[in-house]
Amino acid sequence: MxxxxxxxxxxxxxxxxxxxxxxxxxxxxFTERCxxxxxxxxxxxxxxPAGIVYADSRAMLEDRIAALREANIYERHRYRHLLGMPLVxxxxxxxxxxxxxxxxxxxxxxxxxxxxxxxxxxxRFVLQGNRLLLAERVVVCDSTVTDTLLALPL
Amino acid sequence: xxESTIEWRGPGFTRIPYGVYSGPALxxxxxxxxxxxxxxxxxxxxxxxxxDGSFRTTFAGETPxxxxxxxxxxxxxxxxxxxxxxxxxxxxxxxxxxxxxxxYHAWSxxxxxxxxxxxxxxxxKGQGGMPASFCKEEHGPRKLMVARYCGLVFGxxxxxxxxxxxxxxxxxxxxxxxxxHKPVExxxxxxxxxxxxxxxxxENVKDSYHASLLHLFxxxxxxxxxxxxxxxxxxxxxxxxxxxxxxxxAAADSSYREQGLRSDxxxxxxxxxxxxxxxxxxxxxxxxxxxSVFPGFVLQQIQNCLAVRQVLPKGEGRSELNxxxxxxxxxxxxxxxxxxxxxxxxxxxxxISMEDGAVGGFVQRGIAGARELEAVVEMGGEATGSxxxxxxxxxxxxxxxxxxxxxxx
Ligand code: FES
Ligand SMILES: [Fe+2]
Numbered sequence: 001m002x003x004x005x006x007x008x009x010x011x012x013x014x015x016x017x018x019x020x021x022x023x024x025x026x027x028x029x030f031t032e033r034c035x036x037x038x039x040x041x042x043x044x045x046x047x048x049p050a051g052i053v054y055a056d057s058r059a060m061l062e063d064r065i066a067a068l069r070e071a072n073i074y075e076r077h078r079y080r081h082l083l084g085m086p087l088v089x090x091x092x093x094x095x096x097x098x099x100x101x102x103x104x105x106x107x108x109x110x111x112x113x114x115x116x117x118x119x120x121x122x123x124r125f126v127l128q129g130n131r132l133l134l135a136e137r138v139v140v141c142d143s144t145v146t147d148t149l150l151a152l153p154l
Numbered sequence: 155x156x157e158s159t160i161e162w163r164g165p166g167f168t169r170i171p172y173g174v175y176s177g178p179a180l181x182x183x184x185x186x187x188x189x190x191x192x193x194x195x196x197x198x199x200x201x202x203x204x205x206d207g208s209f210r211t212t213f214a215g216e217t218p219x220x221x222x223x224x225x226x227x228x229x230x231x232x233x234x235x236x237x238x239x240x241x242x243x244x245x246x247x248x249x250x251x252x253x254x255x256x257x258y259h260a261w262s263x264x265x266x267x268x269x270x271x272x273x274x275x276x277x278x279k280g281q282g283g284m285p286a287s288f289c290k291e292e293h294g295p296r297k298l299m300v301a302r303y304c305g306l307v308f309g310x311x312x313x314x315x316x317x318x319x320x321x322x323x324x325x326x327x328x329x330x331x332x333x334x335h336k337p338v339e340x341x342x343x344x345x346x347x348x349x350x351x352x353x354x355x356x357e358n359v360k361d362s363y364h365a366s367l368l369h370l371f372x373x374x375x376x377x378x379x380x381x382x383x384x385x386x387x388x389x390x391x392x393x394x395x396x397x398x399x400x401x402x403x404a405a406a407d408s409s410y411r412e413q414g415l416r417s418d419x420x421x422x423x424x425x426x427x428x429x430x431x432x433x434x435x436x437x438x439x440x441x442x443x444x445x446s447v448f449p450g451f452v453l454q455q456i457q458n459c460l461a462v463r464q465v466l467p468k469g470e471g472r473s474e475l476n477x478x479x480x481x482x483x484x485x486x487x488x489x490x491x492x493x494x495x496x497x498x499x500x501x502x503x504x505x506i507s508m509e510d511g512a513v514g515g516f517v518q519r520g521i522a523g524a525r526e527l528e529a530v531v532e533m534g535g536e537a538t539g540s541x542x543x544x545x546x547x548x549x550x551x552x553x554x555x556x557x558x559x560x561x562x563x
Contacts, residue, residue, distance in 0.1 A: 050342025
């Protein structure tokens, strides 16, 4: 039975991987066929399907990281994720559906820290072996405005 | 208002004084002479006003505007500003209304922007009220002329603006028609806050020289290379442009590798190429078409990734870019999935366009303290006309031709 604590531990590891620049580990939190999308409340309310980031395989997430490392030009920065308590909507021996609020601040290489995004993860977890993995994560941002660029994953 | 003190050396458009990207006086003049002047501002898509009474709030430059469909089937636009004390009339981004009532003192307006009701106009119990001479017809928010073309809704505050199709010209019209030849559907909206003056973003859009140099994705995956077949169209006014190209694997060449350019990386491959997988939907072979209309409208076709963009100034050193992603109303589910995947190329996290969001800021920060210096815009010569090659800044010069014309500079 997947419980709140297991989900909390998952979130902590997920956030740590991103915030400590171990981006190559980020795709490993997902199942091979998965859905990851970053959107905002208004698109969700109107059921508009497009995302700022849109992926339906772990390989696409790996490509994102490779692009950040090798292809894209952006200024160095890092994130600090703060995650709230998961609200578990359903859970059983095979997985769970939960939503978890997040705040992410961005620390620029020039030294400033600013609040970058707040919102909610809408997650569907599955248990594979004894590992919890994300089959779906929809990142619903509260703000409809995104600052300049969104390079690192949320 | 104080005239701005920008000095243009010579009549040409190959030297852009850095002073034009900052300064409150200039920003105010732009509002008056460009956004409220004899230009057409993109307001919204017809598809976003599906029913009688549907409205959207938007902007012409910094001026808040309401666009609404009345039950005569016409679209009306007026300032989003109450004629009483100036409060916003419509607070939501979109919705459906019978009429508009200001929340402050409940003055009301019909869908065409006419003031039709003043609360307690005759006073209360014989006391107060508006003077007998007050005439509602004489008060109202300023109205915009509205023109529609291929499902796009444009508005203008000026009586002197030519009719929309004349403003756009034949070639631009044809290229809009090419993409918007059938009904579209909105599939998502995102706003990107840019740390730079609005003109730097518009120039970036018109700059066909940078695209395959800054964006490794474009070059490495042969989505867009200067060596591909294509061209740049600039209209008579200079203000509108189209740049287009055709992917042709047979024509792959080594010009990037020979110059040792970072953006051509043969080692770089995708594990899941669905972001690049597309289908042919235009029979002219054009796989990339970026089109802009002066002052701040962009229509984009990058493979099957379709979007309109609205560039809005937000003070002198900031701007907002509104992305409206679209598909056709008759898309199959498979076609829709292709568009959703390809959208990874654009927007604030786009494999291609995240960089455009960043470079505007690099320029804005780079030119601080250099008001008396100027940019060099000489690629491809001095002309502002159409060109077959894309290693040219002709449409950037065209933008300045139009800008100087409207600004009287
Ligand atoms: S400001 Fe609108 S009614 Fe007074
Ligand atoms: Fe670009």
